[in-house]
Amino acid sequence: MAEITLKTLAHSYSKNPSGPEDYAIRKMEHVWAQGGAYALLGPSGCGKSTLLNIISGLVTPSEGDVLFDGKRMNELPPEKRNIAQVFQFPVIYDTMTVYDNLAFPLRNQGGFSEEQIRTKVHEVADVLELSGELSRKAKGLSADQKQKVSMGRGLVREDVTAILFDEPLTVIDPQLKWRLRRKLKQIHERFDITMVYVTHDQLEASTFADKIALMYEGQIVQFGTPQELFERPAHTFVGYFIGSPGMNFFEPRLTDEGLMFNGKVIPVSDQVLAKVRSSGSDNIKLGIRPEFVTLGAEATDQRYEVTVTGVEDLGTYRLVDVEFGAVTVKVRIPEDQPVPSDAASIGFPEPWLKVYVDERLVEADHE
Numbered sequence: 001m002a003e004i005t006l007k008t009l010a011h012s013y014s015k016n017p018s019g020p021e022d023y024a025i026r027k028m029e030h031v032w033a034q035g036g037a038y039a040l041l042g043p044s045g046c047g048k049s050t051l052l053n054i055i056s057g058l059v060t061p062s063e064g065d066v067l068f069d070g071k072r073m074n075e076l077p078p079e080k081r082n083i084a085q086v087f088q089f090p091v092i093y094d095t096m097t098v099y100d101n102l103a104f105p106l107r108n109q110g111g112f113s114e115e116q117i118r119t120k121v122h123e124v125a126d127v128l129e130l131s132g133e134l135s136r137k138a139k140g141l142s143a144d145q146k147q148k149v150s151m152g153r154g155l156v157r158e159d160v161t162a163i164l165f166d167e168p169l170t171v172i173d174p175q176l177k178w179r180l181r182r183k184l185k186q187i188h189e190r191f192d193i194t195m196v197y198v199t200h201d202q203l204e205a206s207t208f209a210d211k212i213a214l215m216y217e218g219q220i221v222q223f224g225t226p227q228e229l230f231e232r233p234a235h236t237f238v239g240y241f242i243g244s245p246g247m248n249f250f251e252p253r254l255t256d257e258g259l260m261f262n263g264k265v266i267p268v269s270d271q272v273l274a275k276v277r278s279s280g281s282d283n284i285k286l287g288i289r290p291e292f293v294t295l296g297a298e299a300t301d302q303r304y305e306v307t308v309t310g311v312e313d314l315g316t317y318r319l320v321d322v323e324f325g326a327v328t329v330k331v332r333i334p335e336d337q338p339v340p341s342d343a344a345s346i347g348f349p350e351p352w353l354k355v356y357v358d359e360r361l362v363e364a365d366h367e
């Protein structure tokens with residue numbers, strides 16, 4: 001069992017890094033608690049694989065420490081870390097049977113009788129629904145079955161404390177993906193193992209994980225439940241990356257009256273406004289998700305006049321583009337809600353309008 005702590009961790013592939021852009025991992029602190037099901041989500045190149053390889057020992061971090069249950073792991077080679085890693089492409093021996101593939105890690109480790117190995121292999125094969133395939137050569141298996149064998153090789157070892165998955169469903173047919181995803185969930189429930197699942201797909205991340213670590217430019221910019229990432233993006237990138245489409249952003253001007261956009265003051269709480277003022281920054285953004293913008297007819301006090309420029313029918317809902325000053329705001333409405341033809345207005349319900357300074361969320365202090 002292991003809690004995985006990343007302490008002032010940073011990594012550069014360059015020998016002489018000259019600035020933050022030379023770092024694949026920029027200084028981070030993070031804890032993966034024992035037994036959790038986590039996703040590490042982010043766009044291509046943000047550092048996900050580097051981070052996994054640092055945890056498993058394939059990459060030695062240039063700065064900081066990797067701790068398992070408080071013990072420093074930096075110098076320990078991968079095979080001594082009790083971590084199983086499942087890659088995009090199944091790592092199995094094609095010429096061996098499924099049984100021998102699953103038995104391999106235990107035979108390699110030594111100290112187990114054939115009877116013990118048989119029991120363990122059958123237990124894991126049962127969970128993975130591979131019992132009927134045990135005597136088959138791995139070569140003839142389908143891609144998803146091969147990937148299950150790869151996972152099984154990690155699961156047979158009693159000493160494995162964490163399994164790291166690096167985009168494990170990439171080569172799996174779309175119609176089989178959901179089955180494997182469900183299987184992973186069951187495995188997590190059955191075995192008390194920390195699982196970290198790397199993906200760039202938000203749907204995959206939120207169906208698998210209890211908590212998602214969203215990575216951007218070598219940093220974890222938010223760690224929270226899928227709902228938290230949706231409702232309270234801590235960074236503009238989270239707002240942009242999560243959701244379909246992502247959050248609307250527009251840049252207000254800070255004046256004596258407050259945050260102005262398109263000739264009107266956009267109300268935010270006094271405390272938030274005070275924080276924005278004291279930051280001294282002029283990188284201020286307002287963000288609201290398309291799901292939370294309200295669309296109606298004429299503008300009133302707290303609503304803003306807009307022009308409808310496009311409507312996209314997406315089955316159960318519609319996406320309406322409205323022109324608000326110089327920006328296009330996307331509004332998501334139920335399919336049966338009428339779209340005003342000429343005089344339209346939008347509103348920003350207070351809890352859902354977020355304020356960002358230097359890309360970070362600024363909130364009122366909680367009581």
Ligand SMILES: Nc1ncnc2c1ncn2[C@@H]1O[C@H](COP(=O)(O)OP(=O)(O)OP(=O)(O)O)[C@@H](O)[C@H]1O
Pocket residue numbers: 013024042043044045046047048049050051200
């Ligand atoms: N072996 C390496 N040598 C030099 N640079 C590397 C190496 N591996 C990765 N990088 C760089 O480090 C950064 C992070 O890459 P990494 O593969 O960790 O990202 P990722 O989020 O896993 O991306 P992807 O989803 O495309 O695999 C990128 O800029 C990449 O070019």
